[in-house]
Structures are given as C-alpha cells and as structure tokens.
Amino acid sequence: MRHTAVEEWSRGASPLHRLNPVAKLFPLAVFLAALATAHRELPPLGIGLGLLLVTGILAARLPVLGVMLRGGVVLPFSGVFALVSWLAGDPVRAIELVLKSYLSALAVLLVVATTPVPALLHSLERLGVPAFLLTVAQFLYRYLFVISGEAYDMRTAAAARGGLTFRAASGALAVLFARSYSRAGQVHRAMLARGFTGRFVPMSPPRLTAVDLLFATLAAVAVIVLRVAVERLA
Amino acid sequence: MHIPDGFLSTPVWAALDAVAAPVVGFVARRAQRGFDESKAPLLGVMGAFVFAAQMINFPVGAGTSGHLVGGALLACTLGPVAASVVMTAILAIQALVFQDGGVLALGANVLNMAVVGVLAGYLPYHLWGRGRGRRAAIFAGGALSVLASAVLALAELLISGVRMPGPALSVSLGLFVISALLEGAITMTVVSALEGIQPGFVRQPSTGRSFAMTALGIAAVLLAAGGVVFASTSPDGIEQLAIQAGIHKPLAGYGGGAGLAGIALLYVVCLAAGRVTRKRST
Numbered sequence: 308m309r310h311t312a313v314e315e316w317s318r319g320a321s322p323l324h325r326l327n328p329v330a331k332l333f334p335l336a337v338f339l340a341a342l343a344t345a346h347r348e349l350p351p352l353g354i355g356l357g358l359l360l361v362t363g364i365l366a367a368r369l370p371v372l373g374v375m376l377r378g379g380v381v382l383p384f385s386g387v388f389a390l391v392s393w394l395a396g397d398p399v400r401a402i403e404l405v406l407k408s409y410l411s412a413l414a415v416l417l418v419v420a421t422t423p424v425p426a427l428l429h430s431l432e433r434l435g436v437p438a439f440l441l442t443v444a445q446f447l448y449r450y451l452f453v454i455s456g457e458a459y460d461m462r463t464a465a466a467a468r469g470g471l472t473f474r475a476a477s478g479a480l481a482v483l484f485a486r487s488y489s490r491a492g493q494v495h496r497a498m499l500a501r502g503f504t505g506r507f508v509p510m511s512p513p514r515l516t517a518v519d520l521l522f523a524t525l526a527a528v529a530v531i532v533l534r535v536a537v538e539r540l541a
Numbered sequence: 542m543h544i545p546d547g548f549l550s551t552p553v554w555a556a557l558d559a560v561a562a563p564v565v566g567f568v569a570r571r572a573q574r575g576f577d578e579s580k581a582p583l584l585g586v587m588g589a590f591v592f593a594a595q596m597i598n599f600p601v602g603a604g605t606s607g608h609l610v611g612g613a614l615l616a617c618t619l620g621p622v623a624a625s626v627v628m629t630a631i632l633a634i635q636a637l638v639f640q641d642g643g644v645l646a647l648g649a650n651v652l653n654m655a656v657v658g659v660l661a662g663y664l665p666y667h668l669w670g671r672g673r674g675r676r677a678a679i680f681a682g683g684a685l686s687v688l689a690s691a692v693l694a695l696a697e698l699l700i701s702g703v704r705m706p707g708p709a710l711s712v713s714l715g716l717f718v719i720s721a722l723l724e725g726a727i728t729m730t731v732v733s734a735l736e737g738i739q740p741g742f743v744r745q746p747s748t749g750r751s752f753a754m755t756a757l758g759i760a761a762v763l764l765a766a767g768g769v770v771f772a773s774t775s776p777d778g779i780e781q782l783a784i785q786a787g788i789h790k791p792l793a794g795y796g797g798g799a800g801l802a803g804i805a806l807l808y809v810v811c812l813a814a815g816r817v818t819r820k821r822s823t
Contacts, residue, residue: 313638339645344551380640381545388548388703395704404703407547412640419638427637437569439581444630446585448638451592458593474730476599480609481734483597484590484618488742491586498582505581 312377316369316420323367323421328430330519331418334526338414341534342407348541353406355533360413367421374420378413385409424448429507442506450494454487542694543635543650546643550701557697558648564656565629572626580623587619588627592634599727607723612654612690613662613682614728617670618735618742621663621754628655649697653690657761662686662728664758670746676729683728688721689765696768 317324323331338356345352364374385408389401419427425448428441461479465471471479495503549557572584591611598606611631615624632650635641642650662682669678695713699705705713735742 335644339546339643343546343554343645378640384543385545385547388698391706391709392704395706395709397704400702400704404547408545408643411546411643411645415637415644416640424634424638437566439573440565440569440626440630440633442581443584443588443626444633446582447588447592447627447630448634450586450589451634454586454589454593455596458596462596462598471598471600473599473601473726476597477727477730477734480594480597480727480731481738483594484587484731484735485738485742487586487590487593488583491583494586495582 312373313416313420314424316367316374317423319368319421321366321368321421323363326421326522327513327515327519328418328422328427329433329515330523331422332427332430332434333523334530335414335418337527338530339411341530342410342414345534345538346403348537349403349406351541352534352537353410355537356410356530357413359529359533360410360417363417364420367417369420374416375413378409378416381408381412425507426513430513438506445507446494450487450490453490454483457486458483542653542691543632543642544646544653544694544697545640546645548643548698548701548703549646549649553697553701554643554645554649557652558645561648561651561656565651568622568625568629568656572622575620575622584619584623584627585630587615588631588634591615591627591631599723601723607720607727609727609731610654610658610687610690610720610724612658613666613679613686613724614731616659616663616686617666617679617682617728617732618744620744621659621667624663625655625659628659631655649694653693653697657693657764658686658690660758660761661689661765664755664762667746667754667758676733679732680725680729682725684721684725685762687724688717689762691717691720692765693768696765 342352342356361371361375364371382405385404389404392398392404393401422430425445428444428448432438432441461483465475465479572580591609591614594609594611596608598608600606612624612628615627619627629651632642632647632655636644636647636650662685665678665681665685669675695705695710695717732743
C-alpha cells in the first residue's frame with residue numbers, strides 16, 4: 308500500500324526528523340501561505356521553492372525521486388482542471404494550478420515524511436486544535452491499516468468468487484461496519500485495562516529547543532526572502 | 542471532491558478556514574459532551590472503516606464502479622455531531638498524510654463535506670426517518686450529502702476564478718448527480734443490511750423533531766443551493782463580481798431561480814427513486 312512508504316520515511320533519524328514537529332509546522336504554514344498568495348513570476352518562484360524543498364528532502368536523507376513522485380498524487384486532479392483552464396484560454400491559470408498544488412503537496416509531504424503521524428497530531432494539540440478531534444484522528448490512523456487490511460482481504464475473496472454484485476457489496480460493507488464496531492469496543496476495553504484515561508500522553512513531551520527555534524526562523528525567512536527576491540528581480 | 546492547495550483564491554480559503562475553525566471547535570465540544578469518553582476509540586475506528594470502505598467497489602454497470610463516501614451513513618448510525626467529527630478527522634488525515642486535499646483548503650473541505658455534507662445527509666432522515674418513507678429518506682440523505690458537498694466545492698472553485706466553460710460545467714454537474722444517486726443507493730442498501738445484522742447499529746431519529754437540527758439542515762442545503770446561484774451568476778470569478786457590485790447588478794435573476802429549482806427537482810427525484818426501490822425490495 309502506498310502509505311507504508313511515508314510511514315517508513317517518517318521513522319528516519321536525520322536532523323530534520325529530530326526537530327520538534329511545531330518547528331516544522333510553522334515554516335510549512337509560511338511556505339503554503341507564501342505560495343498561495345503569490346501571483347507574479349510564478350515559474351521562477353516555483354523553481355526556487357522547489358529547490359528549497361529538494362534541499363529539505365536531501366537534508367532528511369530521503370529518496371529525492373521517491374518523495375517527488377509521491378507528491379505527484381495531486382497531479383491527476385489538478386491536471387484535469389489545468390487542461391480545462393488551458394482550453395478555456397487561460398494558460399497562466401493552468402500553470403498556476405499545477406505548480407501550486409504540486410509544490411504545496413510536496414511541502415506537506417516533506418513534513419509528514421520527517422514526522423511520525425502520532426507526534427504530528429500531538430503537536431497540533433499544542434497549537435490549539437480540539438483534543439477530542441485529535442484523539443479521534445489518532446485512533447483513526449492507528450486502525451486505518453488494520454481495517455484496510457480487512458477490506459483488502461474481503462475484496463480479494465470477492466474477486467476470487469468472480470466479483471461482487473451491488474447487493475453483495477452492501478452486505479460486505481455492512482459486515483465490515485459491524486466488525487469495526489465490535490473491534491472498537493474491544494480496543495477500548497483493552498485500553499481501559501492498561502489505564503487509558505481518554506487521551507494519549509506522549510512518553511516525553513517534546514520541548515522547543517534553541518535548535519528548533521533557529522530552524523523554524525531560518526526556514527520561514529528563507530521562504531519569504533526567496534519570494535521577495537524573485538518578485539523584486541523580475 | 543477534495544480541493545488541493547493552489548485552487549482557491551486567498552480570500553476564499555482564508556474566509557473558509559476562519560469559519561471552519563470555530564465550527565469544528567463547537568462540534569468537537571458537542572460530540573465530547575454528548576458521548577462518554579469511550580466514544581473516541583469508536584469514532585476513530587469508524588473513521589478507519591470509512592477510509593477502508595473505499596476499497597469495496599460497487600459495480601454500476603458499463604465496467605465502472607463507485608464507492609461509499611460515508612457522511613450520511615455515519616450520520617444515521619453515530620448521529621450527525623459524531624459523524625461530523627469523524628469526517629473532519631478523515632479529511633485532516635487525508636490532507637496531512639495522503640496529500641488528498643490541501644492544508645490551507647482544509648477549512649473549505651471540512652465545511653463542504655464534514656459540516657454541510659453531514660447536515661444535508663442527515664436532514665431527510667431527521668424529518669422522515671421514522672415513518673413509511675424511511676428508506677427513501679436514507680436514500681435522499683446519501684444523495685443530498687454528496688450533491689451538497691460537490692456543488693459547494695464547485696462554487697468555491699468558480700468564485701476563486703477557476704475557469705469552467707459551459708460544457709465542462711455540465712459534465713461535472715452530471716457526474717455529481719450520478720455519484721449522488723450512487724451514494725444514496727449505497728447508503729440505503731448498507732443501512733438495511735446493517736439492520737439485518739443488528740438493528741441497534743442504526744439510530745432512530747429523535748421523536749421530538751429538534752427545531753435547531755431541522756433549521757441547520759435546511760440552512761446547509763440552502764447554502765449549497767446559494768453556492769450554485771452565486772457561482773453561476775459570476776462564472777468569471779471574484780474580480781468580475783467586484784465590478785458587478787460596483788454597478789449594482791442584482792444577483793438574483795434567472796440563474797438564481799434555475800439553480801434552486803434544479804436542486805429542488807433533484808431532491809424530489811431522489812425521494813421518488815428511493816420509494817420505487819423500496820417497493821421493489823419489499
């Protein structure tokens with residue numbers, strides 16, 4: 308499955324992996340906002356920001372080609388809209404759609420590929436996202452692979468029998484629902500037995516160090532300087 | 542339809558993020574208060590279920606297939622507030638981990654699918670979920686949920702200035718209607734299969750028809766309809782709209798009436814289709 312690659316990448320040990328997630332989320336927000344609000348000189352700005360991301364991928368010791376291809380998951384969607392825009396006589400918008408959606412996805416991917424999802428969600432709580440929502444998201448991510456595995460098995464079994472009819476697919480989905488529901492009950496009882504109080508507590512709450520602050524500042528400044536420079540020089 | 546980053550203009554994504562943040566906070570508080578803490582694992586695992594359900598393909602004929610979107614199914618089983626939290630968590634994981642939908646566009650996607658989609662999906666069930674038209678209401682809920690989300694997303698794109706010439710617009714509206722009908726059919730058949738396994742899975746709508754719920758649901762549907770009106774009158778984006786505002790051109794015209802009438806007509810068709818399938822299956 309395609310998500311295992313990101314999961315594996317996020318367990319690396321580069322300096323970028325060791326940073327506090329908040330120190331990566333802040334420059335990410337600056338990057339996304341700087342890109343989204345840019346309208347002039349997009350191709351050179353895109354190349355500059357792209358090079359910045361590639362530097363990040365190299366610093367994180369991740370496979371550059373693999374990460375860049377993985378970021379391309381947005382391209383089928385934006386490609387269709389870009390084509391429609393192009394045919395409607397707006398080639399500038401077409402380039403803008405592809406460039407912005409791809410670079411934004413790549414930036415998000417770089418953060419997720421250097422931060423394990425549980426740590427990422429936990430840091431979002433410190434940024435003010437409702438704790439209940441994040442606890443739900445934590446469980447969702449933990450059981451995503453388990454339930455997907457069951458769905459995959461069901462699909463394989465159905466294919467072996469010659470495919471599902473509409474009614475049989477409904478039955479399969481209902482069974483998957485019932486299994487997930489009862490699994491949720493088991494999960495909860497097992498967690499209660501281990502002293503679960505209703506929220507996840509990390510083993511060692513990460514603190515923002517001087518290195519984190521330095522990285523966050525430098526990365527954000529690099530993005531802003533790049534955009535200002537591109538727009539001034541043009 | 543998950544909107545990626547780079548599609549929405551800055552006023553649109555910023556405004557929708559600003560609206561979505563307090564709404565999500567409110568819904569999360571309500572869900573937490575309405576349930577005991579044991580529901581967090583349940584909601585999370587059911588979110589994983591909706592994710593995994595995408596793997597089960599429903600044959601539609603002509604070699605194509607569709608899959609469950611889930612907003613209406615969750616609303617009928619877990620209730621609308623919990624469904625909204627689950628859908629928000631799904632969208633957040635999709636945006637962060639799978640780059641399916643943008644991070645800046647997350648507010649837009651959450652409002653389209655987790656808030657308006659769930660409310661619109663629950664409204665028919667809330668109104669007619671107890672009587673004879675129950676199955677029809679579930680069908681209509683599934684269809685309305687997908688239609689409202691998709692139409693809102695389209696409106697946001699058009700307002701942001703993404704070009705959609707007439708033919709492309711008709712094709713996408715046609716696709717929306719097909720996927721809406723498909724979601725209605727999937728939701729309805731899965732709910733009845735679930736009741737066959739264990740009737741307790743499906744919540745009965747509350748006896749005293751809560752006014753707030755009805756009002757919110759209707760507001761969600763009207764918002765989607767309003768989105769179409771707004772977008773169809775301003776196909777050239779917000780710059781054009783500013784010019785129009787300058788010369789004071791009334792918004793509600795032929796396009797507005799047609800948009801609303803289209804939604805109403807589709808709603809009736811969904812209800813009727815649900816009734817027919819119900820008769821055939823009993």
